[in-house]
Amino acid sequence: MTRPSPQQILEWAVAGNGPRVGSAVVAIVTVESTVNLRWAGNTLTTNGTASTTSTTVVAIEPVSGGLGFGTQSGIVHSRSDLDSLLSAAQSIATSSAPAEDAMDLPPVSSCVDWSAAPVKADPIEFAAITSKLGEIFRRGAASGVDYYGYAEFSVATTYLATTTGTRLRDAIPSARFEMTAKSHDRGRSTWVGQAGRNFQEIDVTAAETECLKQLQWQLRTIALKPGRHPTILSTSATADLFVNLLWSAGARDAIDGSSVFASAGGGTRLGEQLTSRLVTLASDPFDPALGCTPFVVSGASSPLSSVFDNGLPLERTEWLSEGYLKALLSTRYTAKLGGIATTPFIDNVTLSDAAGHGTLSDLISRTENAILLNCLWYIRDVDPQQLLLTGLTRDGAYQVRDGEVVGSVGNFRFNDSPVSLLARITDATEPTLTLPRELGDYFPRVRTPALSVSEFNFSTPSQAN
Amino acid sequence: MPEIDPVFLALPLGAAAAAGLGAASDAGAQHADVRIGRSHEQNLSVRDRNLEDQGEQSTTGMAVRVLVDGVWGFAAGDEVSVDAAARLGRQAVELARQAAPLAITRVELAAEPVHVGDWVSDFEVDPFAIPAHEKAELLLHWTGSLLDRGIQHATASVRAVRELSHYEDSSGTRTTQMRVRLGPEIDATVVEDSGAFDSMGSLAPPVGRGWEYLLRGWDFEEELAQLPDLLQEKMRAPSVEAGTYDVVIDPTNLWLTIHESVGHATELDRALGYEANYAGTSFATPDKLGTLQYGSALMNIVGDRNVRFGLATVGFDDEGVAAQEWDIVKNGTLVGYQLDRAMAHQFGVRSNGCAYADSPTHFPIQRMANVSLLPDPVGPSLDDLISGVEDGIYIVGDRSWSIDMQRYNFQFTGQRFHRIRAGRLVGQVRDVAYQSNTLDFWNRLQVLGGPQTYQLGGALNCGKGQPGQVAAVSHGCPAARFAGINILNSRSESGS
Numbered sequence: 001m002t003r004p005s006p007q008q009i010l011e012w013a014v015a016g017n018g019p020r021v022g023s024a025v026v027a028i029v030t031v032e033s034t035v036n037l038r039w040a041g042n043t044l045t046t047n048g049t050a051s052t053t054s055t056t057v058v059a060i061e062p063v064s065g066g067l068g069f070g071t072q073s074g075i076v077h078s079r080s081d082l083d084s085l086l087s088a089a090q091s092i093a094t095s096s097a098p099a100e101d102a103m104d105l106p107p108v109s110s111c112v113d114w115s116a117a118p119v120k121a122d123p124i125e126f127a128a129i130t131s132k133l134g135e136i137f138r139r140g141a142a143s144g145v146d147y148y149g150y151a152e153f154s155v156a157t158t159y160l161a162t163t164t165g166t167r168l169r170d171a172i173p174s175a176r177f178e179m180t181a182k183s184h185d186r187g188r189s190t191w192v193g194q195a196g197r198n199f200q201e202i203d204v205t206a207a208e209t210e211c212l213k214q215l216q217w218q219l220r221t222i223a224l225k226p227g228r229h230p231t232i233l234s235t236s237a238t239a240d241l242f243v244n245l246l247w248s249a250g251a252r253d254a255i256d257g258s259s260v261f262a263s264a265g266g267g268t269r270l271g272e273q274l275t276s277r278l279v280t281l282a283s284d285p286f287d288p289a290l291g292c293t294p295f296v297v298s299g300a301s302s303p304l305s306s307v308f309d310n311g312l313p314l315e316r317t318e319w320l321s322e323g324y325l326k327a328l329l330s331t332r333y334t335a336k337l338g339g340i341a342t343t344p345f346i347d348n349v350t351l352s353d354a355a356g357h358g359t360l361s362d363l364i365s366r367t368e369n370a371i372l373l374n375c376l377w378y379i380r381d382v383d384p385q386q387l388l389l390t391g392l393t394r395d396g397a398y399q400v401r402d403g404e405v406v407g408s409v410g411n412f413r414f415n416d417s418p419v420s421l422l423a424r425i426t427d428a429t430e431p432t433l434t435l436p437r438e439l440g441d442y443f444p445r446v447r448t449p450a451l452s453v454s455e456f457n458f459s460t461p462s463q464a465n
Numbered sequence: 466m467p468e469i470d471p472v473f474l475a476l477p478l479g480a481a482a483a484a485g486l487g488a489a490s491d492a493g494a495q496h497a498d499v500r501i502g503r504s505h506e507q508n509l510s511v512r513d514r515n516l517e518d519q520g521e522q523s524t525t526g527m528a529v530r531v532l533v534d535g536v537w538g539f540a541a542g543d544e545v546s547v548d549a550a551a552r553l554g555r556q557a558v559e560l561a562r563q564a565a566p567l568a569i570t571r572v573e574l575a576a577e578p579v580h581v582g583d584w585v586s587d588f589e590v591d592p593f594a595i596p597a598h599e600k601a602e603l604l605l606h607w608t609g610s611l612l613d614r615g616i617q618h619a620t621a622s623v624r625a626v627r628e629l630s631h632y633e634d635s636s637g638t639r640t641t642q643m644r645v646r647l648g649p650e651i652d653a654t655v656v657e658d659s660g661a662f663d664s665m666g667s668l669a670p671p672v673g674r675g676w677e678y679l680l681r682g683w684d685f686e687e688e689l690a691q692l693p694d695l696l697q698e699k700m701r702a703p704s705v706e707a708g709t710y711d712v713v714i715d716p717t718n719l720w721l722t723i724h725e726s727v728g729h730a731t732e733l734d735r736a737l738g739y740e741a742n743y744a745g746t747s748f749a750t751p752d753k754l755g756t757l758q759y760g761s762a763l764m765n766i767v768g769d770r771n772v773r774f775g776l777a778t779v780g781f782d783d784e785g786v787a788a789q790e791w792d793i794v795k796n797g798t799l800v801g802y803q804l805d806r807a808m809a810h811q812f813g814v815r816s817n818g819c820a821y822a823d824s825p826t827h828f829p830i831q832r833m834a835n836v837s838l839l840p841d842p843v844g845p846s847l848d849d850l851i852s853g854v855e856d857g858i859y860i861v862g863d864r865s866w867s868i869d870m871q872r873y874n875f876q877f878t879g880q881r882f883h884r885i886r887a888g889r890l891v892g893q894v895r896d897v898a899y900q901s902n903t904l905d906f907w908n909r910l911q912v913l914g915g916p917q918t919y920q921l922g923g924a925l926n927c928g929k930g931q932p933g934q935v936a937a938v939s940h941g942c943p944a945a946r947f948a949g950i951n952i953l954n955s956r957s958e959s960g961s
Contacts, residue, residue: 003544038931040739043569047560048539050826052526070597071520075543092519095598097605100515123563134567141569148741150931178931180742191742228960256618257656264660300508301518377745378867382878382898385662388959390876390898392869413867413874413900415958441933459958460900460951463748464871 003077006031006118009055010161012082023067024060024105025086025163026310028297029053029076031118034154037126041146042137049123055082056299058307059089060105066098069307071299099308101301101333106312108165109295118157119171125153125199129177132204139208140181145215149179153199158297166311170293172347176435176444177202180395181211183218188408189465190214191375191395193236193435195444197289214374214396220407222399224458230370230426231456232363232400235434237376238448241389242281242351243439244379245418248387249319251330252303255338260387260419261328268328270340275323275422278354283346284316289433290445292347304345306331317343322354323422348445356428356449363429363450365403370452372398372405375437376414387417392462394437411465412458427452466585469643473503473629476525478641481550482633485529488554490635494531494538494561496574497554498634500783501527501545502825505593510622511604513612517620519597526825529553533561535571541826575809575816577786579637584780586644587773588675592625595676603679607689611653614693618654623647623679624671624925626937630783630825638785646673646776646937648925651685653692655700663895665696665880668717668862670922671937673774695893699881702893707954711857711885711911712899713850713946718879719838720922720940721863726903727759727766728836728940730872731793732819733802733812744929745870748903749799751812757799760907763841766794768803768834770818775835776923776937779818783829786818793836797908805831823934830930837921837941844915847944852888853912858897858952859883859890863922865898876900878955898953909950914943 004012006029013027033051037044056073070092072085129151140147157171175196182189192207233241253259254268261269285294296312298305309331318326327343335342364372374396382388393412398405428449436446482499489497503525510517527550528541538561540553592600600623608619626646633639648671654664669683679685714722734740735747749757759766770779770788779788784806793801802812808831809816821832851859862880869875882897883890901909923939 034932036932037564037567038742039567040741041570044536044564044567045739046537046539046828046830047564048541048828049556049560050528050541052524052543052826054522054524054543056522068516069519071518073520073522075523075525077544088521092521092597095596096519097516097598097601100512100517123560130567137567137569146738148738150742152932178742182738182741186738186746189741256654257660258618258654258662258664262656262660262662265658299522300520302510303512303517307518377870380865380867382865382876383896383955383959386959388955390865390867390958392867392874394870411869413869413876415876415953415955417959420960441931455960457958457960459876459953460874462869462871462874463902464745464869464873 006159007115009076009082010159012079013057013086014161014163023062026058026307027161028056028299029159031157032154033121034152035121035123035125036152038150040148042141055085057085057089059086059093061090061093063094063096063098067102068093068096069099070096071307073299101306101308101331103308103332105162105164106309109311109313110167111169114167114169116169119155121153121155126151128199129202129204136208144184146182146184147179152176158293160297160311162311168295168311172292173197174444175199175202176440179207179211181215183215187465188215188218189395191437193437193440195433195435195440217398217405218408222407222409224409226412226458226460228455228457230454232367232370232372233451233453234360234374235432235448235450236437237373238351238451239434239436239446240376240379240438241418242448243349243436243443243446244389245387246319246349249328250303251328251334251338251340254328255334260385261325268338269325270328271324273324274320274419275425277425278322279320279422279425280318280322280352281320281349282316282318283349285314285346287348290348290447292445296344304329306333309344312344314344314346317346350431350447351449352431353425353428353449356430358429360429360450363427363452364400364405367400367452368402370400371409372400377438379438382415387419388415389417390415411462413460413462414457415459416457421453424454425451426454467588467591469583469585469641470629476501476545477547478631480547481527481545484547485550485554486633486635488551489529489531489558492555492558494533494558496532496635498530498632499550500825501631503629505627507593507625509600509604511601511608512620513618514605514609516601519601524824527553528825529557531557531561532572533558534565535573536561536565536568537572539828572807573810574806577806577816580781580785580787581639584642586673586778588645590676591645592647592676593627607651607685610689611693616653616693617656621651623649632783632785634785640781640785642780644673644779645675646671647678649679653696655696657700663700665692665699671776671925673776673778695881699893699895702895704896704956705894705952705954707952707957709949710952711854711946711948712950713854713857713859713944715861715944716918716920716942717862717922718860719942719945721866722877723836723838723940723942725866725868726872726875728833730903731802732831732833733804733808734831740929743931748871748873754799758797758908759794759799759904760797761910762797763910763913764794764797764907765839766836767791767839768793768817768836770834772835774921775939777833777835777939782818782820783822784820786816789817791817803831803834821936823936827932827934830934832929832936833927833938835939840916840919840943841913842916844913844943847914847918850912850914850944850946851885851890854885854888857885859885873902875903896954896956898955900951900953906947909947910945911948912946914945918944
C-alpha cells in the first residue's frame with residue numbers, strides 16, 4: 001500500500017468531507033528523520049536511524065458558551081486512519097467545555113514550497129566525522145584520555161493546513177555534537193558541545209583540541225571556598241541560564257501575578273529596566289544561522305501556546321531590549337487578556353551585550369580574578385518569585401588570575417537567578433553560536449556571549465568530577 | 466484482568482517480527498530482536514474555571530535491533546508490516562557494519578531463559594474509555610472547589626498513558642504486554658497585594674493504575690478541603706533560619722530523594738561511565754560493591770519490577786528478561802545494581818530486567834526499576850517519629866530537586882515544612898531547602914517509620930540517554946528521621 005503524502009493527509013483533513021463537517025480544522029503533519037551515534041570509553045556504544053510521520057488534527061466546534069476543541073495525534077497510513085483521528089477530535093470538541101483561548105484562526109498564509117517532499121536524514125551525514133572520531137579514540141586510548149559523546153543529525157519537516165485556507169511548510173535540519181573527555185582515572189573531566197544545521201559546520205578536531213586544553217588546565221587544583229565569587233560564564237553556561245529565563249517569561253503567569261515578571265499590585269514588569277547594561281535577548285525565525293519555523297505550530301494549548309494561533313506568522317522579537325523588559329511569551333489570547341503585544345514563542349534565541357567584544361580567550365586575558373565555568377547541569381527552579389535556580393558546575397570550573405587560567409577549583413552547587421544576574425554583568429564577549437549543556441536537547445539554536453558577572457553564588461562544594 | 470487492546474493485537478505482530486528476525490539473520494546478525502509498540506497518551510488540563518487543553522496522541526512503530534560481530538545496529542520506523550520489518554532488519558545490520566570501525570569493545574548479552582507469555586498491569590478502568598468531557602468535569606470540579614475557598618488561581622491536569630508492546634528475539638522469546646498509568650496534578654496559588662505569591666500542590670503521586678485511582682484511590686476531596694488553609698498558613702509563615710536540623714521526611718518527599726541519590730546512583734551503566742556525556746556517572750562504582758557503607762544499618766533498598774501499581778512494573782523488560790526483585794542496599798551496604806543484558810554480561814550475572822525504550826523508535830537502555838526503601842517492620846508511626854524530635858522540621862511533598870552528575874551533592878525543597886519543637890508540630894516555616902551529600906545523608910538515617918507510614922511515590926518523566934528518553938518509575942518508602950541535616954534559606958541564597 002502506498003503511503004499518502006503529508007499534503008494528501010492534510011487535504012483530506014481540511015476538505016470538510018470527512019465523517020463530519022466541523023466548524024474548523026487545523027491539521028499538522030510532522031516528518032521526523034534522525035540518525036545518531038553514541039560512544040563511551042573510546043568505543044561506539046549505540047547507533048541508529050529512525051523516521052516517523054505523525055499527524056495532529058485540531059477540531060474546533062461551537063459549544064454552549066463559545067468554541068470547544070479536541071486534539072488527536074497519530075500515525076496515518078490511509079484515508080480511514082485520518083478519518084478516525086478527525087472523528088475522534090470532533091467528538092471531543094463537540095462535547096467539550098468552551099476553550100478560554102478560543103479565537104478565530106489567523107489570516108490565511110501560504111508558502112512557495114508547499115508541494116515539496118519531506119527532507120530525510122541520511123547516515124552519510126556522519127561521513128565527515130566518523131574517520132576523525134576513530135582517530136580521536138585511538139589517540140585517546142594511547143594517551144590515557146577516554147572520550148564519551150553523542151552526534152545526531154535530524155530533520156523535522158512540518159506541514160500545516162487549515163480549513164480557512166492556510167498551507168504552510170518548513171524543514172529544519174539540526175546537527176548536534178557533544179564530546180566529554182575524561183582522564184582514564186576519571187579525576188579530570190571536560191565537555192565541548194557544538195550545534196549547527198549540518199555536520200559540515202561541526203569541527204570535531206577543534207572539539208578534541210579544546211578538551212585536551214581543558215584537561216591540561218585541570219592538572220593543577222586550587223582550593224576554593226563556597227561563597228559569592230566573580231565568575232565568567234562560558235557561552236554554554238550563559239545559554240542554559242538565559243534559556244531558563246526565556247522559558248519563565250510567560251505572559252499568563254505574569255498577568256496572574258505568579259512570576260518574577262509580575263508587578264506588585266497587578267500587571268507585568270514590561271517596560272522595566274532590568275539592567276543598566278545594553279543587554280538584548282531576541283528571537284528571530286529568519287536568523288541565517290539559527291533559522292527555525294517562522295509560524296506558530298501548536299498541537300496543544302498551555303499558558304505559552306494556543307491551538308487557535310496555528311499558522312500565525314512569527315517575526316523577530318526582542319524580549320529584553322537594551323536592558324529593558326520589552327516582551328513576554330504570549331498567545332493572541334494572553335496578549336488580549338493582559339493588554340500587551342502578541343509575541344509567541346520562537347524556537348531560537350540570541351543574547352547580546354552592546355559592550356561585549358572579543359572571544360572567551362580575550363575575556364580571560366582581561367580578567368584579573370574570576371572563576372570560569374565551562375558548563376552547568378541539573379538546573380531547577382527553587383523560587384519562582386525571584387526565578388532562583390539551583391544547579392551544578394560541570395566538567396570544568398577554573399580559577400582565572402591576571403589574565404590566565406591557573407588551575408581547577410572543583411565543582412560546586414550554585415543558587416542564583418538569571419534575572420538578578422542581569423544587573424551583575426561586568427563584561428561580555430561577542431555572542432557566538434553555542435550549545436546549552438543541559439537544554440540543548442530541547443533548545444539547540446542559541447547564540448550567546450560569555451559573561452563576566454559579579455557575586456555568583458557558589459553554595460556548597462560537590463565532590464563530583 | 467483487562468484484555469490486551471484488540472486493535473494492537475490485530476497488527477501483524479508475529480509475521481512482522483518473524484520477517485524482521487529472518488532478514489536480520491540472513492544479513493548476518495548473530496542476535497536480533499524486534500519490538501513493536503503502540504502508545505496512547507492523553508493530556509487534559511484546566512486553569513481556574515476554564516478548560517485549557519485536551520489532546521490525545523498515539524504512536525505506533527517497530528524497531529529491529531541486531532548484534533553483528535558484537536556491534537549494535539538499530540533501525541526503526543512507524544510502519545508495522547512484513548515488508549517494513551524485513552527492510553529494518555537489513556538496515557540495522559548495514560548500520561552495525563558501518564559502525565564497526567568505531568566499536569572497539571564488543572557487546573555480548575547475558576543469557577536469559579526463553580519466555581513466551583502475555584502480561585497486563587493491574588488496573589480496573591481504562592482511562593481511555595472515559596469520555597474526555599467527564600474527565601474535564603472532574604478537573605474543573607477540583608479547581609472550582611479551590612477557587613470557592615478563596616484561592617486566586619488553581620490548575621489541574623491529568624496525564625493518562627496506555628503502553629502496548631510486542632517483543633520477539635532470535636532466542637525464541639515472545640511477549641506481549643499492556644500497561645496503564647495515570648498522573649494527576651493539582652496546584653493552588655495565592656497572590657498578595659504586595660506581589661508575594663506562593664503555591665501548594667496535591668501530594669497524590671502518579672501511579673500504575675486506571676481511572677479508578679482518581680475516584681477512590683486517593684482522597685482528593687479531603688486534600689482539596691485542607692489545601693487553602695495550609696497555603697494561607699505558608700504565606701504567613703516565618704522564613705526558616707538556615708542551619709542544621711533533625712528532619713522527619715514524609716514519604717511524599719523522600720521518594721524523590723531515593724530516586725536521585727539511590728535509584729540513579731545504582732544504575733550500572735552510569736557506574737561504568739556509559740552516561741558520562743549526558744546523565745552522568747555514579748560514585749557507587751563496582752569496586753565498592755559489598756563494602757560501601759551507603760547508609761545506616763536501617764537502610765534496606767530493593768529494586769522491584771513486580772510491585773502492584775508501580776510505574777516501572779512490567780512482566781518482561783524490553784530485552785525479554787522476566788521481572789524480578791533484588792537487593793540493592795542491605796543493612797546499609799551496597800550489594801546490587803540495576804542491569805540490562807549487556808551490563809549484566811560485563812558483570813558476569815543474569816540481567817535483572819531493567820532495559821526499557823520509551824518509544825518503538827528508541828534503542829532500549831538501562832532504566833530504573835521501582836527502587837524502594839523498606840520500612841522497619843516494627844517501626845513507629847509518623848506521630849511517634851515526630852514526637853522524638855526536640856528541634857526540627859517535618860518536610861512534606863516534593864517540589865524542586867537537583868543532584869550532581871556523580872550523585873553526591875543534592876538539594877531538595879518541598880510543598881510545606883512544619884516546625885517541630887519538643888516533639889510537636891508548631892506551625893509552618895517557608896523558604897526551606899535541604900542540601901546534603903548522598904552518603905552523609907543516608908548515614909544520618911536515625912529512625913525508620915513502620916509499614917503504616919509506607920507509601921508509593923513516583924514520577925512520569927525521568928530523563929536519561931541520548932537521544933533523550935523518558936521513563937515512569939515508582940519509589941516506595943516509609944517516613945523517616947534524619948539527624949543533623951543542612952537546611953538552607955532559599956531567600957538568603959538568592960541574595961534577597
